[in-house]
Amino acid sequence: MGRHSCCYKQKLRKGLWSPEEDEKLLRHITKYGHGCWSSVPKQAGLQRCGKSCRLRWINYLRPDLKRGTFSQEEENLIIELHAVLGNRWSQIAAQLPGRTDNEIKNLWNSCLKKKLRQKGIDPVTHKPLSEVENGDDTGKSQGKAPEVSNELNLLKSESSKSDSASYEQRTSISPKAYLPEMDGSCSSKIYCRSDSNFVANNCYNKDLFLDRFMNSSRQESYTTSCQPSDLMGNFPIQMSYATNDCLPNDSNSSHWFSQTGRPFDMNSEFPFNAATSINHPTPTTNLFLPNSFSYKPSLAVPSDSVSTAYGSHYWEASASNNSNSSIRSNSSTELRGSSPLNIFSSWGLAECSTSTTKEGQIHMMENHTEEAKWDEYLHNPISMLASAQNLAPEYLCNEIKTSMHLVPDTLGAMLPHSTKQQEPSQTSSIFSKDIQKLRAAFGHM
DNA sequence: AACTCCGTCAACCGCTTGCCT
DNA sequence: TAGGCAAGCGGTTGACGGAGT
Numbered sequence: 001m002g003r004h005s006c007c008y009k010q011k012l013r014k015g016l017w018s019p020e021e022d023e024k025l026l027r028h029i030t031k032y033g034h035g036c037w038s039s040v041p042k043q044a045g046l047q048r049c050g051k052s053c054r055l056r057w058i059n060y061l062r063p064d065l066k067r068g069t070f071s072q073e074e075e076n077l078i079i080e081l082h083a084v085l086g087n088r089w090s091q092i093a094a095q096l097p098g099r100t101d102n103e104i105k106n107l108w109n110s111c112l113k114k115k116l117r118q119k120g121i122d123p124v125t126h127k128p129l130s131e132v133e134n135g136d137d138t139g140k141s142q143g144k145a146p147e148v149s150n151e152l153n154l155l156k157s158e159s160s161k162s163d164s165a166s167y168e169q170r171t172s173i174s175p176k177a178y179l180p181e182m183d184g185s186c187s188s189k190i191y192c193r194s195d196s197n198f199v200a201n202n203c204y205n206k207d208l209f210l211d212r213f214m215n216s217s218r219q220e221s222y223t224t225s226c227q228p229s230d231l232m233g234n235f236p237i238q239m240s241y242a243t244n245d246c247l248p249n250d251s252n253s254s255h256w257f258s259q260t261g262r263p264f265d266m267n268s269e270f271p272f273n274a275a276t277s278i279n280h281p282t283p284t285t286n287l288f289l290p291n292s293f294s295y296k297p298s299l300a301v302p303s304d305s306v307s308t309a310y311g312s313h314y315w316e317a318s319a320s321n322n323s324n325s326s327i328r329s330n331s332s333t334e335l336r337g338s339s340p341l342n343i344f345s346s347w348g349l350a351e352c353s354t355s356t357t358k359e360g361q362i363h364m365m366e367n368h369t370e371e372a373k374w375d376e377y378l379h380n381p382i383s384m385l386a387s388a389q390n391l392a393p394e395y396l397c398n399e400i401k402t403s404m405h406l407v408p409d410t411l412g413a414m415l416p417h418s419t420k421q422q423e424p425s426q427t428s429s430i431f432s433k434d435i436q437k438l439r440a441a442f443g444h445m
Numbered sequence: 446a447a448c449t450c451c452g453t454c455a456a457c458c459g460c461t462t463g464c465c466t
Numbered sequence: 467t468a469g470g471c472a473a474g475c476g477g478t479t480g481a482c483g484g485a486g487t
Binding site: 015016036037038050051054087088089090101102105109 | 476481
Binding site: 014015052059107109 | 452453454455457458
């Protein structure tokens with residue numbers, strides 16, 4: 001497509017976005033959704049092309065973005081996925097909720113490539129550099145999987161340093177299965193559902209892997225067994241949750257980052273606590289999750305934890321050693337923490353035949369509807385929040401506005417030592433606070 | 446202090462894909 | 467079926483800041 005046709009007709013701005021532009025775009029999209037991108041700049045009063053707006057939203061303004069440095073687990077995952085997917089950044093990004101393809105691409109080009117080379121691995125082929133240089137393909141001739149096995153060796157050494165999770169589990173690439181382990185410690189780990197047959201038989205065949213990959217990330221969300229994690233599909237929405245009673249002692253892990261690198265203290269800013277005065281007849285499910293990691297929630301729960309409230313099935317994760325980070329249900333009629341999952345829960349109550357299996361998995365019917373709603377949520381969070389709560393969008397907007405005024409501004413109060421700080425100049429500014437608040441309001445739910 | 450080099454990251458460009466008419 | 471339009475995607479560019487000289 002290149003430059004959009006509209007760009008030629010008008011004198012449009014290029015380059016870095018100003019805070020004012022960010023504000024306009026953010027306000028417009030949170031209020032109306034983006035709809036057709038080409039019409040967004042006009043409606044939002046921006047001298048930009050729709051494409052530029054879309055990019056700005058996706059890569060920076062979107063409320064579900066995770067900021068901050070990549071964890072070792074994330075880096076390992078990117079390397080693993082790159083070994084099988086190559087430069088398909090969007091597909092890699094789909095496995096790292098809250099991360100954009102651009103971000104991952106930049107990380108790869110600026111950092112991971114170098115790291116791999118230092119480890120003696122060719123970042124393109126994922127083979128040892130010596131093999132690549134010598135044109136040695138003995139690995140192939142032996143029927144091994146050089147592009148994977150070398151990676152695994154690297155990761156093995158990395159993981160032994162950084163993560164006590166089962167290496168075999170984490171490196172058994174079952175693409176849909178990267179889920180955070182909720183170990184009750186608020187220190188999220190990535191683990192991967194083991195699929196030994198898959199790894200043993202298929203992982204070395206890239207095409208087959210991709211086939212499986214696509215099937216697992218798309219088709220399964222339309223088939224019968226539909227855990228909510230499947231419903232998410234590749235939906236890259238940030239699913240970090242935090243409430244005052246969920247924060248780990250380590251305050252750093254509760255930070256979100258604005259473009260300025262300033263941390264966002266969710267401890268003081270979780271916005272929907274301010275909305276608890278809104279009574280709502282539909283009980284909502286509150287999640288108390290490790291907040292430092294984005295994840296696709298898996299609602300597979302033990303059968304004995306499923307209970308029924310208000311005529312619907314509720315569940316409670318088995319108690320962990322730290323209730324702060326466990327999942328628990330809440331049959332309170334209070335509106336607490338309107339999150340995508342709350343919405344999800346509401347949809348389930350309203351429109352899905354929700355049932356539980358012996359395994360305790362929640363089977364959701366009508367996945368098409370769910371996915372559509374997720375999509376709609378992404379596009380118009382306000383209206384979806386509103387509809388999920390039987391509220392008028394305008395009312396919800398006002399509530400959010402009100403809640404934001406109620407929140408004490410403690411931004412920047414806690415700076416992690418290791419975080420690169422940027423001066424709030426250029427595109428970042430005081431407005432970044434505004435963004436953070438809106439992000440809090442619409443994003444971390 | 447001034448300059449250069451290098452790494453990082455946001456944004457742009459252009460190609461591909463998918464949808465609609 | 468072809469053409470137009472919009473979105474998605476990946477490669478590339480350029481601005482910026484920090485480190486080194």
